[in-house]
Amino acid sequence: MVRELAEYLAGHGQDVTVAAGYPHHPYGRLYSGYRQQWINIEESDGYRLVRSMHLINPSAAIIPRALVMASQCAGFIWAALKSDQPDLVISYGPPLIGPLISGLIARATGAKLINVIYDIYPDILVEMGKLQNPVLIQAFRKIEDLVYRASDHIIVLSEGFRRTLIQEKGLDDKKVTVIPVWLSGRDIVSMSRDNPWRREMGIGPEKFVVLYAGTMGLVSGAEVVLEAARALEAFPDILFLIIGAGQAKDRVEAEASKNGLANLKFLPFQPRERLSEVQATADVSLVTLAPGRGKTSVPSKVQGYMAAGRPVIAWVDEGCDTAELIQEAKCGLVVPPTGGESLAEAIQFYYHHGEARKLEGHNGRQYFLKHFEKEVVLKRFVNLAEDLANRSGDKT
Numbered sequence: 001m002v003r004e005l006a007e008y009l010a011g012h013g014q015d016v017t018v019a020a021g022y023p024h025h026p027y028g029r030l031y032s033g034y035r036q037q038w039i040n041i042e043e044s045d046g047y048r049l050v051r052s053m054h055l056i057n058p059s060a061a062i063i064p065r066a067l068v069m070a071s072q073c074a075g076f077i078w079a080a081l082k083s084d085q086p087d088l089v090i091s092y093g094p095p096l097i098g099p100l101i102s103g104l105i106a107r108a109t110g111a112k113l114i115n116v117i118y119d120i121y122p123d124i125l126v127e128m129g130k131l132q133n134p135v136l137i138q139a140f141r142k143i144e145d146l147v148y149r150a151s152d153h154i155i156v157l158s159e160g161f162r163r164t165l166i167q168e169k170g171l172d173d174k175k176v177t178v179i180p181v182w183l184s185g186r187d188i189v190s191m192s193r194d195n196p197w198r199r200e201m202g203i204g205p206e207k208f209v210v211l212y213a214g215t216m217g218l219v220s221g222a223e224v225v226l227e228a229a230r231a232l233e234a235f236p237d238i239l240f241l242i243i244g245a246g247q248a249k250d251r252v253e254a255e256a257s258k259n260g261l262a263n264l265k266f267l268p269f270q271p272r273e274r275l276s277e278v279q280a281t282a283d284v285s286l287v288t289l290a291p292g293r294g295k296t297s298v299p300s301k302v303q304g305y306m307a308a309g310r311p312v313i314a315w316v317d318e319g320c321d322t323a324e325l326i327q328e329a330k331c332g333l334v335v336p337p338t339g340g341e342s343l344a345e346a347i348q349f350y351y352h353h354g355e356a357r358k359l360e361g362h363n364g365r366q367y368f369l370k371h372f373e374k375e376v377v378l379k380r381f382v383n384l385a386e387d388l389a390n391r392s393g394d395k396t
Contacts, residue, residue: 209241215244284347306365
């Protein structure tokens with residue numbers, strides 16, 4: 001997404017530099033084909049990409065992760081020193097530390113700062129029980145407050161996030177704008193479920209496919225898929241297809257193997273050019289969030305499901321942003337996160353009601369084109385960025 005934003009800004013006459021680390025998410029291992037250097041500068045599709053060396057660690061513990069993020073942010077400072085003086089800084093993280101460093105860079109250069117918030121920290125860590133030390137919580141809250149005050153504008157994914165920042169964090173409503181995750185309607189199109197990718201994966205046309213695609217993060221609650229799979233073992237033609245990566249996925253896959261569940265199939269992330277076929281393989285798509293997590297996290301995988309024209313089952317808290325999206329778009333069912341039985345019942349509904357699958361899939365595609373199509377969303381982003389940049393001087 002950052003790459004697409006950089007290309008779009010550059011295409012609109014802006015001088016764009018992207019400061020980044022080296023790809024290692026979600027397992028904390030450097031991607032094949034990359035070699036870390038102290039600084040690496042390359043020109044790419046109209047913008048300048050500056051990568052700087054940082055720590056990489058596979059541990060999911062909060063201290064090692066924080067050290068990795070801190071080292072990335074140190075790299076951002078080094079990258080900034082190698083760049084022209086900006087008029088606008090856009091921060092995509094890492095959480096708390098990234099926006100804080102971005103704020104320091106903006107302050108030092110006289111630039112405006114847009115902070116993009118995709119998850120609300122430290123709230124998400126506190127709710128997960130990953131952050132319990134009162135002293136650390138207080139310190140993180142102070143950093144959070146500094147980030148908000150340093151930002152000239154804040155972009156959030158959803159209206160729920162916006163309400164949280166205004167009503168609970170005390171931000172000015174004019175300072176917070178909702179700009180959702182975007183996708184290109186050309187990258188994911190609605191197509192036949194019986195397609196070449198499906199056949200390559202050995203999935204016969206008789207299989208009713210429940211697709212979970214994307215990162216299975218710590219807040220996903222994706223373990224519920226195991227309960228639903230057990231409940232539906234009597235339906236040999238129902239297949240749970242899990243595609244992506246993440247620590248929760250590793251646990252689910254290990255548990256499925258341990259218990260001999262044959263109705264789950266696990267695959268890694270697939271090539272971008274095969275996304276339409278991957279998504280089209282589904283009869284119904286699945287998103288999960290552990291109870292109480294809907295307030296601080298909004299899974300972006302839903303947009304891909306909608307783009308593919310497939311109905312969505314959302315195992316999430318009633319009233320959270322994901323639930324409200326599904327209900328507003330009329331593109332699926334919202335299932336309270338109380339256990340696997342309720343999820344299995346929702347899957348059986350779509351298993352028996354082909355017309356509902358077709359109608360709700362169509363609704364999702366139409367809603368996607370109106371609200372999440374790349375050109376529609378990026379135009380809003382660019383208008384906001386140019387407005388702030390103009391206030392600080394040149395368009396950069």
